[in-house]
Amino acid sequence: MIASATLPMDDDGPAHRFAVTPAVEAVVLGVAIAIAVTSYFIITGSDAPQRLIPPPLVALLLVANLVPGIALLMLLGRRVAMRRAARSPIGGGGRLHVRLVALFSIVAAVPMLLVTIFASLLFQYGVQFWYSDQARGMLENATGLAQSSYGRQLNRWQEATVTMASDMSAYLRERSLQSPDFSGWFLQQVYYRSLSEAALFKLSPQRGIQTLAIVNPYEIDFTRRVTPAAIAELRSGKSAVLSVTGDRIQTITMLPGSDELFLYAGRVEDTKSLSEQTTRANDVLKSYRSLLARARSLQLQFNAALLLISLLIVGIAVWIALAVADRLVRPVGELVDAARRVAAGDLTARVPDPRSRDEVGTLANAFNQMTGQLEAQNTELVTANGQLESRRALIEAVMAGVSAGVVATGRERTITIANDSATTLLGLKPNQAIDLKRAS
Incomplete structure (x- = not known):
């Protein structure tokens, strides 16, 4: 004896498959909050607030905050997809919606992450020179030279x-x-x-x-x-x-x-020109020192803008995935509804004429042709069955008026027709002759 067993299934597949539960969503949210708080303390805990944060550290913080943010957007899109799927006649737990949301999110997130890291590092390394001690020394030396030249001229x-x-x-x-x-x-x-x-x-x-x-x-x-x-x-x-x-x-x-x-x-x-040059040099140095005081603020503002834009791109990708999923699922839902009506016996069920000539449209046309042929064949069968019943009733009426016993047998010598006279002659009850021969 061979015993067999099957794995229990849940909404997302076999039991061993990872399932997204509210607890998982809460964990992702907690991780996102923890990373955001940690990033805040790292940024504000520096002893030199007027100096730039090392670009690799900023890029790492950017990615660390971006990944859980993308995960939260994907989970939100999953919830929306499941709610829309619950209103659909297809059923299936909204797997197609969820898969499309995940696919679009990953396709948008992976290159976007790479571009974000590259843009962050490129910008920071590009401007790091202008906030370095070397650049400050160059501007101070240039201002000193202008002032010295003006002073020498007067002296x-x-x-x-x-x-x-x-x-x-x-x-x-x-x-x-x-x-x-x-x-x-x-x-x-x-x-x-x-x-x-x-x-x-x-x-x-x-x-x-x-x-x-x-x-x-x-x-x-x-x-x-x-x-x-x-x-x-x-x-x-x-x-x-x-x-x-x-x-x-x-x-x-x-x-x-x-x-x-x-x-x-x-x-x-x-x-006048010497004085103006000295004044301009002093103004440039003053503006540069003002920028140095706001260097970290500008750095953080740029990376915060990158973070928001990246999350916005992923959010748009999730929204597009939901719209595409709705568009793909709608004709499939119509097919499922029509198939269920056919299974219930309604052979007049049809799906609306497809607007597109893609694979789904071809399937809808094939389904309509199939139900049309089934309806036509069913009509022919009903008509033929009615004709047979009419002929059988006519034969039985003719045979009932004959005093002689009449028996009709099939190919296997089984009695298919026996009139009342034959039943009486054989000493059987009505229809008992047919049942006996069929049993034998």
Whole structure:
């Protein structure tokens, strides 16, 4: 004796097959929440909040949050598919819906995961240089060079004025201001030092500013630059007072060894472009430092956007899978409903004419042809059966009026017809002769 056994079946297949239960869904949800909380503490627990997180770590956190998110979307799509399948006449627990949702989700998730990792790493490694110490050093050095160039330009003319004052002090120790060659010597000093204008003046409380020698081709009023504050700085020990007005660098200094003689010198220079370059360099450095303060925030915002877009793509894939499953299941459901009506005896059951000429449409047409032929054959059989019954009734009526016994046998010598006279002659009850011969 051979014994056999079959495995019990559940809605998704044999008992050994993994089944998705509410407990599994709760576990996936718990894992997603745990990974999200862990990621938050990893991001906020750094000692250097103004530095970028290492790109591999960010990509790992991105994938770790993305995988359970995709799983949750697939489980949600599975629930929706099963609810739609419950309203379908097909039955089967919605396996086709679930399989299509899983297939579309996997097809969308696998390449999307690879693209997300690649985009995250490419972006982070691409911008990591601009947030590095090397890039910051380059910008700071460039700003320092611009400021140094501007300062050297100003110091050049300040030193020229101080040196000219020192030379004039030495000259006046040997000669006087009334010397005939003083004017020519003063003009040479202005020319040799490439100054645009210069003036030697005396300052006294009674008479104010007294010009002793001057070279002024631009006819400017240099006395407006001689302020009490500038004179106070010079008398307190400062070597020179420098100011920039428009495109002119102006310097005031005191002649060594004198408390009353002062020298003013000016130089026309393109200070505006130098000043603008320095200002722009400072603004760039300031903006860069501001970006450094927001570096991690920008990094996290970009990866958060990648996470949301990836989940949105998978969600769209699940929605498309549900729509495709509904479209595929609808004609199959119509076929199942029509087949059940035929099984119940309704041979007039038909499926609606298919709109598409694919395999499902071919199956629907074949089913309609089959039910049409069955209906026609059934009609012919009913008609033929009616005719046979009419003939049998006619023969029996004729034989009932005959006094002689009439018996008809078949090929195997079994009695198929016996009239009442034959039954009486044989001493049998009505129809007993036919039953006996059939049994024998």
